Structures are given as C-alpha cells and as structure tokens.
Amino acid sequence: MRAGNAACSSGAGKNSAPAVRFRISESGDRALKMTPLARLVLMCVAMITTASTSTLFSQVLKYAKPPDARNGEALYKNGCIACHGRHGNGAPQTSTEFSSPDTFPDFTRCDQTTAETNAAYKDVIVHGGPKRGFSQIMPAFGELLSSEQIDDLIAYIRGFCTDKRWPRGELNLPRALVTEKAYPEDEVVISTAMNASGAPGFTTDVIHEQRFGMNNQIEIDVPINSQDQNHAWNSGLGDITFGVKRVMFASLHTGSILSLQGGVLAPVGNHKYGFGNGTTTFEPFASFDQLFSTNTFLQFQLGADLPHRTDITPQSLFWRAAIGQTLAGDHRLGRMWSPMVEFLADRTLKDGASTNWDVLPEMQVTISARQHVRFDIGVRTPMTNTAGRDKQVVFYLLWDWADGKLWEGWK
Numbered sequence: 001m002r003a004g005n006a007a008c009s010s011g012a013g014k015n016s017a018p019a020v021r022f023r024i025s026e027s028g029d030r031a032l033k034m035t036p037l038a039r040l041v042l043m044c045v046a047m048i049t050t051a052s053t054s055t056l057f058s059q060v061l062k063y064a065k066p067p068d069a070r071n072g073e074a075l076y077k078n079g080c081i082a083c084h085g086r087h088g089n090g091a092p093q094t095s096t097e098f099s100s101p102d103t104f105p106d107f108t109r110c111d112q113t114t115a116e117t118n119a120a121y122k123d124v125i126v127h128g129g130p131k132r133g134f135s136q137i138m139p140a141f142g143e144l145l146s147s148e149q150i151d152d153l154i155a156y157i158r159g160f161c162t163d164k165r166w167p168r169g170e171l172n173l174p175r176a177l178v179t180e181k182a183y184p185e186d187e188v189v190i191s192t193a194m195n196a197s198g199a200p201g202f203t204t205d206v207i208h209e210q211r212f213g214m215n216n217q218i219e220i221d222v223p224i225n226s227q228d229q230n231h232a233w234n235s236g237l238g239d240i241t242f243g244v245k246r247v248m249f250a251s252l253h254t255g256s257i258l259s260l261q262g263g264v265l266a267p268v269g270n271h272k273y274g275f276g277n278g279t280t281t282f283e284p285f286a287s288f289d290q291l292f293s294t295n296t297f298l299q300f301q302l303g304a305d306l307p308h309r310t311d312i313t314p315q316s317l318f319w320r321a322a323i324g325q326t327l328a329g330d331h332r333l334g335r336m337w338s339p340m341v342e343f344l345a346d347r348t349l350k351d352g353a354s355t356n357w358d359v360l361p362e363m364q365v366t367i368s369a370r371q372h373v374r375f376d377i378g379v380r381t382p383m384t385n386t387a388g389r390d391k392q393v394v395f396y397l398l399w400d401w402a403d404g405k406l407w408e409g410w411k
C-alpha cells in the first residue's frame, strides 16, 4: 500500500451511508453532492492556468532555436576536452591536474547520464560545480558562453550516450504523495500520513526504490502504524510490499512515459488492528505520466488490490491522478517548486459498495542544492463516504541516492 492509504482503507467501502455515495441518489440531489469536488477541479484548473502563464518555468523540452550539436562540438573541443576528454569519458589522469571526484561524469555511460536533466547540466555549466554541490574544479561558463551556446554543448554531450532507448530524466516528474509515477528511480522515501481529525494516528512508509537495467525498478515499502483505537494505543507493521516496475514506453519528444508494476503485499500486518489485509495481496497497476513544454504535468495510476482470500479482505480497484506545475527561478535552473493536486479514488468490488474519493493538494520543493533531497506536504480530505475516514496531513522526505550521499550536495 502507498503512504497515506490509511485514509482509503480505514472504513473504506464498509457499507457507509448510501446518502453520500458518488452517484445519482434517489432524491436527485446529485448536483449538491458534486459541488465540493467540482469546485476543487475548477480551483485546480485555475491554479494550473495561472501557473503556466507565469514567467517562471523550469526545464524545457522545446527551445526557441533548436540546439546545434555541431556548434556544441567545436565549443567542447575548445573549453571542455582538457578535463572531460575527447570521448566524453574523462581526459587521461596523466594530463589533468586534478584527481576526479567520484561523481565525475562519464558522458558515454547512458545509465549514469540519461537520468540527469538538461536543466541540471545547464545549471552546472552556467554557474560551475559548486552551484549544485559539486566540485569547484568544474568551472562556471555563464560569463563566457551564451545560453544558446550552452544548449548546443549539452546537445553535443548527449551524443556520447549512443543508446537512445534509455528513458530521459526529464520524464522523472515530481513524485506525488500517493500517486505512483512511471519513471524508474533510485530513491528512498520516508512518507507519513497523520490523522488531522478523528482519533489520533499515523502511518509511516519507508520506501526503497532501486533501478536495474534500462527500464526496471524494484520497490520495497514497509509501513509502520500507530493508532489510537478505542482509547488504546496500538502500533505495528503493516503489509510489506515487494514490487517490480517496468517501463513499457517512454518518449522525451512527446513527454510521455508508461510503466506497469506487479506487486505482492506480504500479510505481516496485524489484521485485527486494521494494519494489514490478513492474506497475501497481489497489486498490479499501470502508471502513465505526461509532461508538457510549459512544465505542467499529469500523472495517472490505475490498479487493483487482489487478496488471495477474498473472504478475509475483498478485492478493490484504485485510480489516482495528479496534476501539477513545476516552477523554478534563475531562468528555470533554480530551486524547483511543484504545486500539485491529487484526486484519489478506490472502490471495493462488492455489490453496493461505493467509491471513496479524496482530494490532496500539496507542494513539493527541492531542498538540497543538488536537488536530490526533496520535501512534499499536503492535506488529504475525503470527499465521499466520509464516515470513519479522517482528514490527514501527508508529507515525505525523498532522497535520490543516485545523485549523491544524503549529506552531500547541500552547498
């Protein structure tokens, strides 16, 4: 289960009052029931429209003038070859005056370079290594070269990785609090959902994600629960997820990426306390993400929880969407702020069950200079079947460990 799922599952589908179902009720008061949701959708659209017309954009997929890799090659041979080498894998140690840091890039290694965005490269080339917490040996070229020349250089450097099938880091959209993204990641996320109403309680998910090969990723999610249940404080593990994700399609050109994941939830959680399903659960899902050139993005996830023993826990479906916008100052190179809104739905596959709808507005921000440590916080509000489902404050700390150690890259 993902972080914050407690709101979905606690009291989920347990035959809540039919009056709050998200469908036409007999009294014909559907318009009234939909109002808060419709209002939120409107708010969202308004937010995105304002955001995308603002002057602060982040990384771009489109350029005013297409970058010219041939011009980039000439510049590279003048300014970069002494350190980065003719072939992009570093000049021979005998000819350089420095000993390379372990983060020194080998531009021929697609597995190391494709996850980096053009904006991250540009930031380092314009401002020098220290801007992103890298070595000061990497000089700043912002005074010597124009913005277009730097784009040309990046286009040339990209050519050192010859296998174009690797999904590009631009498609690694800001991780939402609940909706799972499609891009395969190397990251550790510690995500907490705390009840903001009703009985006190929280769930913390410790999530480890590790990429392998071009398109695959494994995921382990260990949830830890602590809840006030009828004035007794109960704590314990939830069901542990083991998942394997695979990218089925990725295109920087269209800004789209599609992945499938198969997961198994081991029934180690205490079913009596509502911390686990009490039976092994299979959890397949699909994630589709779309990035637009304005840095507006959409993320969709559709999946099912299929318990082995449906007499203990019924099957359910879930669908989630996140819509957001990334904003960054300093000509799109600076700290990234990503406001998002998630729409979260789940429904047990039982006669008479109705859909739980939640909305979750949130803000993600990169907190380290290297942007490899991020924080996200939001409030998850149940919109339907609200009986027994509490409003929650959800937040995470994310560490992209492929980009450096947790304590490195802060200044």
Ligand code: HEC
Pocket: 075, 076, 079, 080, 081, 082, 083, 084, 100, 101, 102, 103, 104, 105, 116, 120, 121, 124, 125, 129, 133, 134, 135, 136, 137, 138, 139, 141, 153
């Ligand atoms: C004096 C040596 C030197 C020169 C000249 C130099 N670099 Fe670097 N560059 C480095 C070092 C060292 C690093 C690694 C810094 C680290 O990992 O701490 C680096 C890192 C980089 C990175 C990787 C940043 C990342 O996110 O991993 C890029 C891109 C880059 N250089 C591009 C260039 C370009 C383009 C030029 C020429 C315009 C250039 N460099 C010239 C030494 C140099």
